[in-house]
Amino acid sequence: DGGITQSPKYLFRKEGQNVTLSCEQNLNHDAMYWYRQDPGQGLRLIYYSQIVNDFQKGDIAEGYSVSREKKESFPLTVTSAQKNPTAFYLCASKKTGGVHGYTFGSGTRLTVV
Amino acid sequence: ILNVEQSPQSLHVQEGDSTNFTCSFPSSNFYALHWYRWETAKSPEALFVMTLNGDEKKKGRISATLNTKEGYSYLYIKGSQPEDSATYLCAFAMNRDDKIIFGKGTRLHILP
Secondary structure (H helix, E strand, O other): OOOEEEEOOEEEEOOOOOEEEEEEEOOOOOEEEEEEEOOOOOOEEEEEEEEOOEEEEOOOOOOEEEOOOEOOEOOEEEOOOOOOOOEEEEEEEEOOOOOOOOEEOOOEEEEEO | OOOOEEEOOEEEEEOOOOEEEEEEOOOOOEEEEEEEEEOOOOOOEEEEEEOOOOOEEEEOOEEEEEEOOOOEEEEEEOOOOHHHOEEEEEEEEEOOOOOEEEOOOEEEEEEO
16 A cells, blocks of 8 residues: 655654654655644644755754655755754655645654753 | 634544534635644544635535635534544645645544
8 A cells, every 4th residue: 555654653862963764655746745743833844845856945944954866755854953853753745736635654753862 | 924723722522412623724825725634643634625715525424614715614523433533633725835834733532
């Protein structure tokens, strides 16, 4: 069955270390997204990509970086410049060309100690 | 700053009762309105994507309406069941921009 896989489910890192969160989809979707969720807040967009080798900053891109070398993969790196990295991170994908719902992964909970 | 408001924030409903909640969004530059259901420990699941003023969509016991002129959408659940317990998210898409803005969600608890 097609879907989105995020790994790992839980991730612990020391402060000052970069960490990369994986997101892979086999839905043949062109567009992919990274969201962050904090307690009491809605999902906030970090980065998105509508096509391979191209991506745009979302509303809270500072301290994060992404790459889109393959259609199936959209990894997110949380750098040491991100002031409050502890959060729940969700990846999503969507068909382009028309109005479509998003398909979400199951998320990665990152804790920085 | 574009804002999507959902109310109430949390709701407790007796099993078998019907319920509804609201999503408010900017009425200008409307493109689409999304509803998602997010059960604990699972991924958010798309329920509806609505584009036309006056649109009504239905999926089993769940339905949604859309008023783009006044900027609101209602989600209705008829005869609530325990499996309806979840957070319901709405999200607004402006113009043909590919980004959507999420509300904070309505957390629904079904009481046995």
